[in-house]
Amino acid sequence: MDVKRTPWNPPPGTGGRRHVLIAPSVLAADFAHLARQLEAVERAGADAIHVDVMDGRFVPNLSLGPAVVAAIRRSTALPLDLHLMVEDPDPFLAPFAEAGADAITVHWEACRHLERTISAIHELGCLAGVAVNPATPVAFLSEILPEIDWLLVMSVNPGFGGQPFWPRARHKVEQAVSLRQDRDRPRVAVDGGVDEGTAPGLVRAGADVLVAGTAIFGAPDPGEAVVRLRRIVTEALGPT
Numbered sequence: 001m002d003v004k005r006t007p008w009n010p011p012p013g014t015g016g017r018r019h020v021l022i023a024p025s026v027l028a029a030d031f032a033h034l035a036r037q038l039e040a041v042e043r044a045g046a047d048a049i050h051v052d053v054m055d056g057r058f059v060p061n062l063s064l065g066p067a068v069v070a071a072i073r074r075s076t077a078l079p080l081d082l083h084l085m086v087e088d089p090d091p092f093l094a095p096f097a098e099a100g101a102d103a104i105t106v107h108w109e110a111c112r113h114l115e116r117t118i119s120a121i122h123e124l125g126c127l128a129g130v131a132v133n134p135a136t137p138v139a140f141l142s143e144i145l146p147e148i149d150w151l152l153v154m155s156v157n158p159g160f161g162g163q164p165f166w167p168r169a170r171h172k173v174e175q176a177v178s179l180r181q182d183r184d185r186p187r188v189a190v191d192g193g194v195d196e197g198t199a200p201g202l203v204r205a206g207a208d209v210l211v212a213g214t215a216i217f218g219a220p221d222p223g224e225a226v227v228r229l230r231r232i233v234t235e236a237l238g239p240t
């Protein structure tokens, strides 16, 4: 089945050059003014919106469900990248796809039959990602790698925004990049503690997607924060 959107295709005009996606994480947004905040990051050139779903079981926190995802869908044209921090996520895949998810990432640690879950996500017309906690080796994904679109390296223990970056994540990004057979798939994403200080090292390690919550929505002007992060990413990519 065709995917609804392709959040990680380079935007027009990049001419085949490496394009690192910036995905602001709404967990750090002001939910009372979400539409306005989404508009600001979209206008500033963000590539996708990262939406954290927490169940209070897989992680010790609760966040949001399909109704909020549907509201986000109505408020932005950007692709929605859902990060399910949910134990046994299968029953929630269809409701989130119907709510407007373009990509759904599940956790390696939370799925008993990961391949079945990945297939179910694809059958719903979404791109499929797998996330690994800091303690989980990326090598555990070697068998499933050709089937997934997105490999999410957690650079914090999931559950909360605003935590300090776990430096070994850079090494895991390098490992993920070298593990894949295909140059562009799966895209390697990093989530947790990504900011102007940690982004350059991650870009140099080969990350394709930077998820940033506090660094963007915690800034006084989220749009300006996207522009600044983009500038730093471009500098880190160097001359092409």
Ligand code: DX5
Binding pocket: 025, 026, 027, 028, 050, 052, 083, 156, 157, 158, 159, 160, 161, 162, 163, 191, 192, 193, 194, 211, 212, 213, 214, 215
């Ligand atoms: C953490 C979430 C992250 C979070 C990142 O469990 O998965 O997406 O929003 O927030 P920052 O960028 O503040 O670490």
Ligand code: ZN
Binding pocket: 025, 050, 051, 052, 083, 191, 211
């Ligand atoms: Zn996340």
